[in-house]
Amino acid sequence: MKEGPDIARIGTLIGDPARANMLTALMGGQALTATELAQAAGVTLQTASSHLSKLEDGGLIAQRKQGRHRYFTLADAAAGALLESLMGFAASRGHLRHQPGPKDPALRKARVCYDHLAGDYGVRMLDSFVKRGAIATDGENLAMTEEGRTELGRIGIDVGTLSSSRRPICKSCLDWSERRSHLAGTLGKALLSHFLEKGWARRSGESRAVLFTPEGERKFLALFPAD
Template sequence: MKEGPDIARIGMLIGDPARANMLTALLGGQALTATELSQTAGVTLQTASSHLAKLEDGGLILQRKQGRHRYYALADAAAGSLLESIMGFAASRGHVRYRPGPKDPALRKARVCYDHLAGDYGVRMLDSLIRAGSIRIDGEALAVTAEGETRFADFGLDIVALQSSKRPLCKSCLDWSERRTHLAGTLGKALLQHFLENGWARRSPDSRAMVFTPEGERKFMSRFPL
């Protein structure tokens, strides 16, 4: 075997259908119990525990303990970006699983991608910020402009403070449903928190969907016009 990163191992971990379902469930950024993940994957609790141990050993998830309870979450933003990129690649090649039901349109419209906004609304937001000159495309990277710093200050966001994080301030993330990019990074996370804390939207309890209130949707469209 040649030396270098072992992508075969990561592929094996993600490639199992049960583990893939678990990882997709964790893309919402919430920590879930083994029981909840076993139901998502459609396997027994014992089998789910075995899968979770492999994912944790592979660095894709981490375990959090709170009292007697144990919760599982994605290891970090890099794991979330990896999964969303794979989903986007799969969708672009026609490898899509169709699950009819009322949740699908909601997920396509707006959803949580680990810790930032994705879906049609996520893509719209990034497009609007670029067209308004708040964010510029620098090669393959994204950067906040001076005008953008002023605009984000109106949201109560301190760009200097956000830049102090080890994570990138702005990062493009491939959107699997729109097949275009949306905004990730500490800025993407901060904007999503702004929407939630100010009552523009709420998280759906049963999926990654983000449900905007009528007033929140009006404010979103006004702040991010196309």
């Protein structure tokens, strides 16, 4: 028997179409019931329960209980990053279920990737931070600069709170529709929460899309200008 990480097991778990659809549904960062995930996968509730048990045993999802109800989420940010990376790899090799990318233009523009902003606006945000020196980059490695800490303070983001987490503040995540990196990590999460709390944008009730208001879009584009 070969030694080392068992990537075959993870590949088998993700490779089943029904389980892949469940995991994709959980990429929105919301806790979903087994019934909702069964609908997303197109299987019966009994079959969905079996799939969910396997995904939980494999460390890809976690279960939360609230009263008599059970909810499921992705296990952590690492699981979300893995799935988004696989989506990007599949898209770059032409393995698409819809040509040439997300069917809904709103998903291509801005969407939730586990707990941070993805799509064109997510990539634009990271590019803008790097261009003005708020984030330093060395390949895929990102680091917040002193200029960035000062700038985030003006925006209203407490960098000290972000530093208290075991997760990195800045992390690149391959965007599957843009084929470039967007901003993840505790900063990516904090910024998405900031946009939603300020009323600049809202979550779509039908998909992972993030919908900006006209005023929110104006403020976002002013804060993160393109080249």
